[in-house]
Amino acid sequence: MNRPPSGERFTADWLALREALDARSRSHCLTGLAATWLAARPGQHGVVDLGCGSGSNLAFLAPRLPGPQHWRLVDHDTGLLALARQRGARLRDGAGRRITLEGRCRDLAPVDDGLLAGADLVVASALLDLVSRRWARALVAACAERRQALLVTLSVDGDWAFLDAAGERLEDEEDAAVRDLFQAHQRRDKGLGTALGGEAPMVLADAMREAGYRVETAATPWHLVVGDPAGGALAEALVDGWHAAALVQSPSQADRLADWRERRLAGLAAGKLGVMVGHRDLLALPSPSGSGD
Numbered sequence: 001m002n003r004p005p006s007g008e009r010f011t012a013d014w015l016a017l018r019e020a021l022d023a024r025s026r027s028h029c030l031t032g033l034a035a036t037w038l039a040a041r042p043g044q045h046g047v048v049d050l051g052c053g054s055g056s057n058l059a060f061l062a063p064r065l066p067g068p069q070h071w072r073l074v075d076h077d078t079g080l081l082a083l084a085r086q087r088g089a090r091l092r093d094g095a096g097r098r099i100t101l102e103g104r105c106r107d108l109a110p111v112d113d114g115l116l117a118g119a120d121l122v123v124a125s126a127l128l129d130l131v132s133r134r135w136a137r138a139l140v141a142a143c144a145e146r147r148q149a150l151l152v153t154l155s156v157d158g159d160w161a162f163l164d165a166a167g168e169r170l171e172d173e174e175d176a177a178v179r180d181l182f183q184a185h186q187r188r189d190k191g192l193g194t195a196l197g198g199e200a201p202m203v204l205a206d207a208m209r210e211a212g213y214r215v216e217t218a219a220t221p222w223h224l225v226v227g228d229p230a231g232g233a234l235a236e237a238l239v240d241g242w243h244a245a246a247l248v249q250s251p252s253q254a255d256r257l258a259d260w261r262e263r264r265l266a267g268l269a270a271g272k273l274g275v276m277v278g279h280r281d282l283l284a285l286p287s288p289s290g291s292g293d
């Protein structure tokens with residue numbers, strides 16, 4: 001996650017702020033491959049959205065996947081889950097039929113039948129950096145046991161940078177120092193054990209391959225170019241989030257971090273800076289049964 005939650009919770013405002021950029025950044029190719037895989041399966045398609053938040057992933061995927069679809073939305077935040085359910089009630093699948101859904105307000109651990117039973121496709125968006133290696137391995141084992149496909153999108157890879165007016169990455173010592181602190185903060189326990197942070201996409205891809213899955217990944221960075229009308233509030237929120245995480249990580253550097261924040265917010269306000277945030281999408285498909293796995 002790029003922006004630290006308030007407490008370890010995420011706000012609906014923050015999720016709304018990022019939704020359009022998420023949709024623009026995601027791999028449409030991997031979405032299409034997931035749709036093709038689902039379409040080849042008979043009957044109703046079960047989809048589980050882990051850490052569904054206010055339903056951005058659901059809203060993006062439902063119309064792009066074949067139906068009929070039944071969604072299980074899982075989140076430990078009652079308010080966000082209620083928003084996701086409200087949105088889901090209005091959504092239709094790729095053929096224009098209403099989807100059906102159920103909500104589960106619960107923790108993502110343990111990875112058990114209550115999370116995964118009945119699903120063909122397990123999806124998660126903007127979640128993976130929060131999980132531990134142990135939880136990721138439990139998810140892989142559980143999906144493999146059930147021969148479920150996995151589409152995990154917009155997982156941060158830990159990298160971010162400011163861009164100049166030409167869209168080139170700015171190399172800056174203070175940015176690098178804040179980024180190091182932010183990455184250390186990302187690895188703190190977010191409720192599921194020591195978090196993988198930016199390592200998560202690679203760890204999940206390796207584990208899925210080891211489990212015999214066909215794995216496709218794609219770089220899906222956010223690019224907020226200078227002058228992007230949709231980008232101002234989001235870029236400011238990112239700077240605030242990176243600053244807050246760095247400060248938690250190193251309170252003794254409060255003055256230096258405040259100077260950095262002011263300088264970068266001023267650059268954004270003056271329309272001189274863009275922002276890049278590294279993400280990756282992953283699609284893992286079980287090998288066809290009878291292929292000897």
Ligand SMILES: C[S@@+](CC[C@H](N)C(=O)[O-])C[C@H]1O[C@@H](n2cnc3c(N)ncnc32)[C@H](O)[C@@H]1O
Nearest residue numbers: 051052053056075076077106107108125126191
């Ligand atoms: C960054 S938000 C992403 C929300 C949504 N997937 C999206 O793309 O907008 C992460 C979500 O995971 C949920 N979450 C984090 N840790 C969780 C846990 N241990 N159990 C259940 N939900 C969790 C949060 O409440 C939040 O809604």
